[in-house]
Amino acid sequence: MENEISEKEFAVPFFKENGFTRKQCECCKAYFWTQRPDEKYCGDSPCVQYSFIGKPPAKRPYSVHDMRELFLSFFEKNGHTRIKPYPVVARWRDDVFLVGASIYDFQPYVTEGQIPPPANPLVISQPSIRFTDIDNVGPTLGRHDLIFEMGGAHAFNYPGKEIYWMDQTIRYHHQLATEEFGLKSESLSYKEHFWSGGGNAGPDVECLCDGLEISTLVFMQYKVQGEELVKLPIRTVDTGYGIERWAWLSQGKPSAFQVIYGSVLDKIFDMASVKFDEKLVAKVVPVSSYMNTERGESRIDARKKMADALGMDWRELDKVLVPVENAMAVADHTKTIAFLLSECVVPSNVEEGYLARLLIRRTYRMLRQLGIEERILDILDLQVNYWGGDFPQLKDMRREIAEAIKSEESKYRRTIERGSDLVRKISSDLKAKGQKEIPSNTLVELYDSHGIVPDIVREIAEPMGVQVNEPGNFFGMVAQKHLSGKRASDEEGETEVAVSLKDKVAELPETVPLYYKDPFQKQFQGKALAVIDRKFVVLDQTCFYPEGGGQPGDIGVLQTSAGPVKVVDTQKAGRVILHQIDGKPPRVGDIVQGSIEWDRRVSLMRHHTGTHLVLGAARRVLGKHAWQAGAQKGVESSRIDISHYERITDEQVREIERLATETALQDIPVESMWLPREKAEQAYGYILYQGGVVPGRELRVIKIGDWDVEACGGTHCTRTGQIGAIKILHTERIQDGVERIIFAAGTQALRAFQEQERVLKGISSAVEAPVEKVDQYVQTLIEDRAKLTKRLEELGIQWAGQEAERLLRSSKKVGTVKLCQGKYTSGEENEIVSLNNKIVEEDPNAVTVLLLVKDSARVFVGAGKQAISHGVHAGKLAGKLAAIVGGGGGGKDYFGQGGGTNTKAADQIIKNSESVLKSMLTK
Ligand SMILES: [Zn+2]
Ligand SMILES: [Zn+2]
Structure with a gap:
């Protein structure tokens, strides 16, 4: 697609007016625009090296905060509206979990033209997270980071x-860089490029200064369809100014991390007693791109190349740099963790929870190497203080962040304990097969399925003689599998019925949903517009709620001219509501009377509104991180799944119940309103999407005072007082990080109390x-029972001793062995077995035949040891004797058992055992 760029596209008036010429880089062959007539190189690394270290080209040094402000206010002055940053968790999207660039905020609804942007043009500084380079964060000393603005x-x-396009975009960039920021005009190069990502594409310009790419100006104008580029109706200017990079350029420090993290980084160095040799780092940074292990090269090989380039011993260099790299990565990762947890992400094995857990584990690993594993909470606290002024949600969530980390820590320890055995087994299996190394896919699997990082694997496997050679891009490989995917949602999409009927209803008008106007309307009149497959009736309007958002479809009756017909389910296909009937369908054009089964429906409404109340209560009791992870409303009870890092305690259950019921009894009005998506988001934030991503330009918002607000399509009580009481029936852990609460509301809550009573x-x-x-x-009974059981055991042992003595005394000599026989009509099998054991222990020459005759x-x-040596086989003897009572049996030589139903023949066993035993003896 590279050839799609034509020279003309980039030849904007700005370049001509200002004496820029188009040149081809002698190193990478890319085209670029410059004011320096004899420039040979594009200005990007590796074509040129960083030249700003120690020689910052800006007017003055900018912190990240000051740089952000310079950028935002410059565009504000130039007619752009300043927009608050969006969350880093992309709750409004069902294709990605995290925001990787500011344009994510406006995809897909704005960029595809479904809703207007919040302002046009606009300016925003968006915290973004990209996992792709995770293994390079640290080793490249600041070229790569996970979280950036x-x-x-x-x-x-x-x-x-x-609004404006390429020429004006480049003018703004140049003006900010020179007039405001203070770069010399001729120090900037603009490199031509073609960008493609997320299904969109367009030309882009990379802006370079002193070897550093500081901005990318993207002109999104195509949709990628297979090999083809289709022009989009909306052309979007998508610029990415690297706020941290501009700040770095202005300070000229050796590492970008020094600029971004300032005192936080210094404190981490202090905690771990790391000596930060700025001069050495300044020497290393220009060649730090060797440590870019994108292609899975081993870390050691990369280090050797780096040392060669510097003419140093690689071991020496490694010893000095590893702690510095680790401390830097810890700074980057803990900021990322703080942002994720402050947005209610609960570490788990799915979605963004997986990525949070991965980061926490990688951070632990580096802290461990630094010898400050126990300082993670202190470091997170530093981050919250450092960034909390610009991002207040970090301070609001300080408690939740700490709780989540503590819980994650203890889970991690348990994981290691459980995983160690597995690693031992894998290592010994490999050794048995003559293999000397754990393959890298096994390493990935060990983390992905069992949560064990390679260091732990190494600690266990290497002493067993099995090597662990971790690929340099290990965490990137693991994360790659979890960066995108479909977010779990109550909006399960369309049901099977809906999908299969979609074509058949395509021509029909939208059904008027009466249940939104008045959720308490029980009956209505409608005109039959169509009957599909003699099973689905479409009316012009209806009170029947179609299945959706975790609420089942209504049932009831349609009165037609031919009599009543049952409605067994209601579904929605596109905009059309389908009444699934069991009986004779009405004729098209008929006027029908519909009535819904009200008891069922009102119970569903109580449970639905109740779900919103329980969620609000859970957030107040468990913490603000507790988000809805799924819900299903029912008639008898409902369930709601909530993200939480620990089991909910009984005390918390009672508190949630109490709060939810009290709120119900306050009789708060339940407001339902249709709002444009952008208005709803502005007013209530992304907590709207707790039930999952909701499609469409307009959102239906259900707001219960200040207790709960959600985008929700269900039918609700109009006031919370209609719910009555809420009773939690039980809770369960459905997966790591998700708790399920099952509760009953209204009459059903009373029924639950009555049942328990x-x-x-x-x-x-x-x-x-x-x-x-x-x-x-009952407590006393349990204690008494334990005493009795103990007493019974003692008596049993006593009885077995006495009975064994008695049987041995009355035993019959059969050849060389002693036959002990007994018949019992009460007692338990285990008592008989202990009696047997007692006898054969006492006398190795004994053979027992013990009968227990009940039903x-x-x-x-x-058989005792000696008896066995004389040819006795207890199992075989048991088989033969059991045949007498009409059954079978068997066992080992020392013990056997069997039985049959012919209890009358039991005495026959006693009579016959002597002769059967005799036939077995060899001496
Ligand atoms: Zn180049
Ligand atoms: Zn709802």
């Missing part, structure tokens, strides 16, 4: 409403104790 100045050009009264009368004392009483006859046979 992208300065986005965006203009959305609609047909007939042009019935059980309690049953117990109370069985144990003959009053209800209010039944718990103490059936069981026979137990034992």
Whole structure:
């Protein structure tokens, strides 16, 4: 697609007016624009090296904060509206988990023209997270980072409403860089490039100064369809100003991390007693791109190349640099973790929770190498203080961040304990096969499925003689599998029925949903517009709610001219509501009377509104991180899944129940309103999307006072008082990081109480104790039972001893062995087995035949050591004797058992055992 760029496209008037010429880089062959007539190179690394270290070219040094402000206010002065940053978790999208650039904020609804942008043009500084280079964060000493701020100045050009395009975009950039920031005009180069990503594409200009790319100006104007580029109706100016990079350029420090993290980084160095040799780092930074291990090269090989380039011993260099690299990566990662956790991400094994956990584990690993594993909370606290002024949600969530980390730490320790055995087994299996190294896909698997990082694998495997050679891009490989995917949602999409009928309803008008106007309307009149497959009736309007958002479809009756017909389900296909019937369908054109099964529906509404109340209560009791991860409303009970890092305690359950019920009884109005998506987001934030991403230009928002607000399409009570009581029936952990709460509302809550009361009264009368004392009483019973069990065991042992003696005394000599026989009509099998054991232990020459005759006859046979040596096989003997009572048996030589149902023949066993035993003896 490179050849799609034509020279003309980039030859904007600005370049001509200002004496820029187009040149081809002698190193990378790319075209670039410069004011220096004899320039040979594009200005990008590796074609040229950084030349600003120690020689900052800007007017003055800028901190990240000051740089952000310079950027935002410059564009504000130039007609752009300043927009607050969006969250880093892309809750409004179902294709990616994290925001990787400012344009993500406006995809897909704005860029595809479904909704207008919040302002046009606009300017924003958007914290963004990219996992692709995770393994380079640290080793390249600041060239790569996970979290960064992208300065986005965006203009959305609609047909007939042009804001500005390439020429003006480059003018703004140049003006900011020279007049405001103080770069010399001729020090800037603009390199031609073609950008493609996320299904869109367009030409872009990379802006370079002193070897550093400081901005990328993208002109998004195509949709990528296979090999083809299709022009988009909306052309978007998508600029990315690297706020941290501009600040770095202005300070000229050897590492960007020094500029970004300032005192935080110094404190991490102090904690770990790392000596930061700025002169050495300044020497290393220009060649730090050797450490870019994107292609899976080993870290050691990369280090050797770096040392060669500097003419140093690689081991010496490694020893000095590794702690510095680790401390820098810790600074970057802990900021990222703080941002993620402050946005209610709960570390888990799915979605952004997976990425958060990966980061926490990688951070632990580096802290461990630095010898300050226990300082993670202190470092997070430094980050919260350092960034909390610009990003107040960090301070708001300080407690939740700390709690999540503590819980994650103990989980990690358990994981290591469990995983160690697995690593030992894998290592010994490999060794047995003659292999000397753990393959890298096994390393990835060990992390991905069992949570064990390569260091732990190494600690266990290497002493066993199995090597661990971790690929340089290990974490990138692991993260890659989890960067995108579909977010779990209550909006499960369309049901099967809906999908199969979509074509058949395409021509029909939208059904008027009466349930939104008045959720308490029970009956209505409608005109039959179509009958599909004799099973689905479409009316012009309806009170029947179609399945969606975790709420089941309504059932009820349609009265037609031919009589009543049952509605067994309601579904929605596109904009059309389908009543699935069981019976004779109405004729098209008929006027029908519909009535919904009200008891069921009102219970569903109580449970639905109740779900919103329980969620609000859970957020207040467990913490603000507790987000809805799924919900299903039912008639008898409902469930809601909530992200939380620990099991919910009984005390918390009671508190959630109490808060939810109290809120219900406050009789707060439940407001439902349709709002344009952007208005709803501005007013309530992304907490709207707790139930999952909701499609469409307009959102239906359900707001319950200041208790809860969500985008939701369900039917609701109009006031919370209609719910009545809320009773949590139980909670369970459905996956790591997700708790399920099952509760009942209204009459069903009462029913739950009544059911529990019935059980309690049953117990109370069985144990003959009053209800209010039944718990103490049962406790006493349990204690008594334990005493009795113990006493019974003692008696059993005593009995077995005496009985063994008795049987040995009355034993019969059969050849060389002693036959001990007994028949019992009460007692337990285990008692008989202990009796047998006692006898054969006492006398190795003994053979036992013990019968337990109750509903059936069981026979137990034992043989002492000596008896076995004389040819006795207890299992075989048991088989033969069991045949007498009409059954079978078997076992080992020292013990066997069997039995049959013919209890009348039991005495026959006693009579016959002597002769059967005799036939077995060899001497
Ligand atoms: Zn070049
Ligand atoms: Zn809802």
